[in-house]
């Protein structure tokens with residue numbers, strides 16, 4: 443290892459250049475597309491009235507077709523994210539971002555201009571493909587471009603864009619000035635940004651080296667790190683690419699990559715079982731159930747959207763100072779207690795007075811804020827993979843994320859009707875389980891060079907039994 447097997451970035455020279463920051467901001471815009479979709483689909487007040495169909499989209503609980511309509515694109519996204527993992531690895535990160543942008547753009551145009559059901563469905567399919575490609579490639583792009591010292595913050599830019607997308611959609615819903623065509627068609631705006639990113643962004647040095655374009659990679663490293671002294675980082679990436687010779691789909695199932703496979707599936711699964719999308723998709727229904735009128739409910743949805751954005755900024759500020767585990771564990775406590783409190787209020791106090799309804803909204807905001815500085819952004823912990831498994835690992839991550847987003851979107855209203863307040867205890871229990879999982883099984887990855895992750899697993903008290911010990915560890919085991 444070029445840095446002697448040490449686990450810090452100290453041997454990497456260079457600084458954070460404005461070029462790298464700009465590239466990451468442009469790439470992160472890819473998150474706006476999915477955020478806008480999440481925000482627009484659950485609580486739209488517009489009416490789709492085509493020749494063959496007529497949905498009143500606000501009556502979510504009265505129209506099963508709506509639930510299928512809103513969440514079907516996640517099923518397409520699952521297949522697309524796995525396909526994207528191939529494209530990203532073989533043809534580079536940029537091409538996948540470009541595919542993501544173009545497909546979302548076509549999807550938005552088709553949906554906004556739909557003259558019949560077929561066009562509407564085709565629009566959803568194209569949009570789903572776009573989301574699969576975008577979610578697979580953008581976090582991976584950010585993780586590879588970022589200098590290790592601020593990698594956490596730059597990856598979180600993606601989630602920040604998601605939350606801004608959700609908030610914009612909430613505001614559009616709140617304004618409710620426009621018809622469904624414009625609301626669906628506006629998804630084209632973030633898609634255009636992403637497409638432009640695909641055209642103009644540089645490729646990542648890791649992808650160039652992976653594809654044998656060594657000189658180009660060295661020149662790019664010099665540019666993005668702002669120094670000629672890029673040997674240590676260059677050699678580490680090169681070494682990682684030499685190890686990455688197997689078929690990635692086979693590689694991720696090898697024993698030595700077990701920790702990465704487990705994280706690629708468990709992290710997105712847990713992220714969705716925090717229950718966040720019960721709030722993001724159905725905030726309006728939930729607030730109506732609390733006794734607020736339509737306007738007050740939309741207003742509350744906008745407030746939770748704003749809290750989501752602000753708290754993501756908190757994550758950006760602290761993730762590279764306090765580390766990932768501290769954020770996960772603090773937020774776990776906060777999410778557990780707020781969900782228990784909401785469940786208890788519903789269980790004990792019926793009917794709910796106005797003041798208790800307001801307390802519940804405050805609790806929901808505290809819950810959303812803790813999600814937004816933990817499982818939200820850290821769900822894109824793409825840095826835990828090695829170069830060999832990164833692309834496929836992120837494909838699996840997105841596929842699992844979309845699968846359980848779909849499941850929660852399908853099941854939530856039925857669960858709320860049957861379990862009533864019990865649903866909050868249900869999600870609280872999951873939060874407890876996932877916090878214990880983080881405590882015991884997720885190693886800290888703050889400030890560790892991205893191509894040094896094998897050493898992290900090798901030094902972990904549990905995962906070291908899976909990862910062969912090539913370099914005797916210089917540091918003691920840690921959690």
Ligand SMILES: OC[C@H]1O[C@](O)(CO)[C@@H](O)[C@@H]1O
Pocket residue numbers: 480601604605608713718719722750817818819821847
């Ligand atoms: O901000 C909330 C949103 O963030 C995500 O978890 C993605 O990271 C979405 O599933 C959710 O709707």
